[in-house]
Amino acid sequence: MNSSENQETVCIFGTGDFGRSLALKMLQCDYSIVFGSRNPHKSSLLPSGAEVFSYSEAAQKSDIVIIAVHREHYDFLKELTEVLKGKILVDISNNLKINQYPESNAEYLAQLVPGAHIVKAFNTISAWALQSGALDASRQVFVCGNDSKAKQRVMDMVRTLGLTPLDQGSLMAAKEIENYPLHLFPMWKFPFYLSAILCIFFFFYSVIRDIIYPYVNGKKDSTFRLAISIPNRIFPIAALTLLALVYLPGVIAAILQLYRGTKYRRFPDWLDHWMLCRKQLGLVALGFAFLHVLYTLVIPIRYYVRWTLKNRTITQATAKTEDPFSTSTAWLYDSYIALGILGFFLFVLLGITSLPSVSNTVNWREFRFVQSKLGYMTLILCTAHTMVYGGKRFLSPSSLRWYLPSAYVIALIIPCTVLVIKFILILPCIDKILTQIRQGWERNSKPTSNGQYLKQSSIHLDSQL
Ligand SMILES: Cc1cc2nc3c(=O)[nH]c(=O)nc-3n(C[C@H](O)[C@H](O)[C@H](O)COP(=O)(O)OP(=O)(O)OC[C@H]3O[C@@H](n4cnc5c(N)ncnc54)[C@H](O)[C@@H]3O)c2cc1C
Ligand SMILES: NC(=O)C1=CN([C@@H]2O[C@H](COP(=O)(O)OP(=O)(O)OC[C@H]3O[C@@H](n4cnc5c(N)ncnc54)[C@H](OP(=O)(O)O)[C@@H]3O)[C@@H](O)[C@H]2O)C=CC1
Ligand code: HEM
Ligand SMILES: [Fe+3]
Structure with a gap:
């Protein structure tokens, strides 16, 4: 009381x-x-x-x-x-x-x-x-x-x-x-719909190539692939594509700034929105990468994989032949898996730094370093992982089914495009202009006597006065 x-x-x-x-x-x-x-x-x-x-x-x-x-x-x-x-x-x-x-x-x-x-x-x-x-x-x-x-x-x-x-x-x-x-939610809408579209597209693409094609051509029932093989195609491809789409708006923005010769004009709305939901796109990509890693870990215990191995051994034993050890193949396999592991490690690091409790403890330069530099490193590693996985059969005609290339070949288009453009953008001659533009320089301005830049329009105004 x-x-x-x-x-x-x-x-x-x-x-x-x-x-x-x-x-x-x-x-x-x-x-x-x-x-x-x-x-x-x-x-x-x-x-x-x-x-x-x-x-x-x-x-x-x-x-x-x-x-x-x-x-x-x-x-x-x-x-x-x-x-x-x-x-x-x-x-x-x-x-x-x-x-x-x-x-x-x-x-x-x-x-x-x-x-x-x-x-x-x-x-x-x-x-x-x-x-x-x-x-x-x-x-x-x-x-x-x-x-x-x-x-x-x-x-x-x-x-x-x-x-x-x-x-x-x-x-x-x-x-x-x-x-x-x-x-809060609108930022997740675009990544969500985009990943749904990607998954649906690559699902049907893989079903045509991996299930319908073998059935039509050899009456083989490969429907069991729906459980692990096909998801383990769709998810890594979605992860790689979404990761590339995190870095694509940055290069588009840079091209736009170079083209316009100024940073003082607004980006179109779609680009603005895309830039703002990069974090969400990245986190969705990380989710897909996790799924890919989990599906990959179970490959050795799959019945289909064990059966194939056992059968091959028996066939070789009865035929008294032997597969010679190929050092180049060993290199190829170990390299692509190593690249995948390193890529995944950096991917997780990006995810960790986006947690507020972590990002609050780093200054913005450190945050930008992780997000931008390590982010590109992640993209390079994951793209290399996929390319080396493709290895020798990368563009060989024998991997075409009904003229359709392997799914990962299509998945490589956007990442490679982003990396090539980024590479061009960091060439010293272009990087210098871009840096100047970002510091406020404008192409249509002329230097005044005291070394400052004045906009062309204000010069016109001066002469009229
Ligand atoms: C797992 C994961 C987690 C992520 N978490 C986050 C997160 O927590 N937070 C986050 O922001 N991103 C996050 N991202 C997204 C991404 O890493 C960042 O957006 C990253 O900074 C993009 O790097 P960039 O070099 O492409 O872009 P930026 O370095 O931002 O620059 C891109 C372009 O935009 C233009 N630009 C940028 N700012 C301006 C400006 N003020 N004025 C004029 N032009 C400008 C520049 O021209 C530049 O070329 C995450 C990604 C992943 C994969
Ligand atoms: N629910 C949530 O989680 C959150 C709600 N809010 C905000 O809180 C406010 C109330 O939300 P919430 O409690 O969920 O809504 P409810 O509909 O459950 O309650 C609203 C209350 O308003 C009173 N009221 C007064 N005049 C009227 C009228 N003409 N018609 C109907 N009700 C009237 C009623 O109380 P009585 O019958 O006693 O007069 C009624 O119980 C909203 O503005 C909402 O945006 C904010 C954050 C979260
Ligand atoms: C621990 C990390 C990783 C390991 C061990 C790993 C391993 C593998 C393996 C074994 C395959 C072949 C799958 C098969 O034969 O069906 C593969 C394919 C692939 N991986 Fe990874 N990977 C890792 C991380 C990543 C990451 C982070 C990405 C991209 C974001 C990625 C993208 C891909 C792609 C696109 C394919 C080709 C899918 C296909 O068309 O079949 N991987 N990976
Ligand atoms: Fe309410």
């Missing part, structure tokens, strides 16, 4: 999912809670210890009011303007779509209740996470507001709940904060 005197009372409007979850968490952290509700007597499932009143009654009991109501129902707050005057109103709402309304929900709230101090917070925390205590997912609470004292009080409250407040500045930041939880 004594401690209850020190307890801070917080009012929550709305007894819905989020209001109840937040109340439960706050009660656990020793706050006392009053709910405001349309029907104070009907509300059920409320955490024990919380009291329920009408909206205006509840508001009078605390100077912090958390609005756990959807924006569409904010209208009733207009009638409470007097009661809410001078109080801190915490807007926790989210929308369903990015930029759904012209102004942010928090700014809309500020218009409805002009006398209150509006603070945006909590919208990135889900009701489920609050209740289950599984807060590993997202502990970050973005906070913004125009009144710094009010903002500070809310940030203290966030800290007390075991969450991490991140001050995002004034209420102008509310729009971005509201868009943030909606923004």
Whole structure:
């Protein structure tokens, strides 16, 4: 009873999912809670210890009011303007779509209740996470507001709940904060659809080459290949192609900058978006590489592989012949596997550095070094792994089936293209121009007397003046 005197009372409007979850968490952290509700007597499932009143009654009991109501129902707050005057109103709402309304929900709230101090917070925390205590997912609470004292009080409250407040500045930041939880997934959409398309294409390609072709030509049933052989073709090919597509937008950007002779013009939207989801593309690629490695590890215990080996040995023994040991073949096999292992090692390293806990401990130069230099090294190793795997039969006509080359030959087109263009871009003569452009030099500018560059257009302007 004594401690209850020190307890801070917080009012929550709305007894819905989020209001109840937040109340439960706050009660656990020793706050006392009053709910405001349309029907104070009907509300059920409320955490024990919380009291329920009408909206205006509840508001009078605390100077912090958390609005756990959807924006569409904010209208009733207009009638409470007097009661809410001078109080801190915490807007926790989210929308369903990015930029759904012209102004942010928090700014809309500020218009409805002009006398209150509006603070945006909590919208990135889900009701489920609050209740289950599984807060590993997202502990970050973005906070913004125009009144710094009010903002500070809310940030203290966030800290007390075991969450991490991140001050995002004034209420102008509310729009971005509201868009943030909606923004997360679009970055994964492109990588997801792209890998689906790649997998489907190479699945049908491999089925034609490895199952239908042997059936039509020799009545051989190779359908068992659907389980391991074909996935172990599709996944590494998807990994290699996606990895190349991580580095392709960078070279396209460089070509565009060279062509335009300036870095001050916006990239087209598709390129912008592509650049922004490179991390996700890379991580999806890493996932496919993992699958390839796992499928590869089980090759020796496959029945088909053991049967083939045993049969070959028996055939040779009965025919009293022997396969002579070929050093060049041994070299070829060991090299491609070694290249694969090294490539995979760097691939994993890239994945590890993209974990926030790791990337926070390196400065941006180190991060760029790993992501860009080691990234290209990974691409080179994986491409070499695939080329050496192809080895002697790389482009030989005997590996064509119905004029279709092996799948890995097609898979090599994009990586090789990226590597060749990158190689050209780092030639000293081209690299020098590109570096100048990135430092702000423009081709259509002329040096002024003091050595600075002036844009052509401003020179025209000068002469007109
Ligand atoms: C497993 C894995 C994990 C990954 N994790 C991450 C990650 O956590 N974070 C991440 O960002 N990427 C990640 N990536 C993606 C990739 O490694 C990086 O995007 C990498 O920096 C790309 O290197 P780059 O040399 O092609 O591009 P960059 O060095 O970014 O440059 C590409 C081109 O863009 C242009 N450019 C870039 N910035 C500007 C600018 N400000 N103004 C004008 N032009 C500009 C330049 O002209 C340059 O030529 C990951 C990839 C993989 C495979
Ligand atoms: N659910 C979640 O995980 C998260 C939700 N949010 C945000 O929290 C807010 C509330 O979400 P949530 O609790 O899930 O929603 P619910 O629909 O579960 O609850 C909304 C509550 O608003 C109150 N309300 C007031 N006026 C109306 C009205 N006219 N019509 C209907 N309800 C009204 C009701 O409480 P009463 O009946 O007591 O009046 C109702 O329970 C939303 O803005 C949402 O964007 C933010 C982050 C995560
Ligand atoms: C531990 C690491 C790796 C090992 C041991 C390994 C091993 C192998 C083996 C044994 C094959 C031949 C498969 C077969 O005969 O069906 C192969 C093929 C291939 N690997 Fe790897 N690999 C590794 C990593 C990688 C990585 C990181 C990539 C690319 C991102 C990659 C891309 C490929 C490709 C494209 C093929 C050809 C697939 C086909 O058309 O059959 N590998 N690898
Ligand atoms: Fe909801």
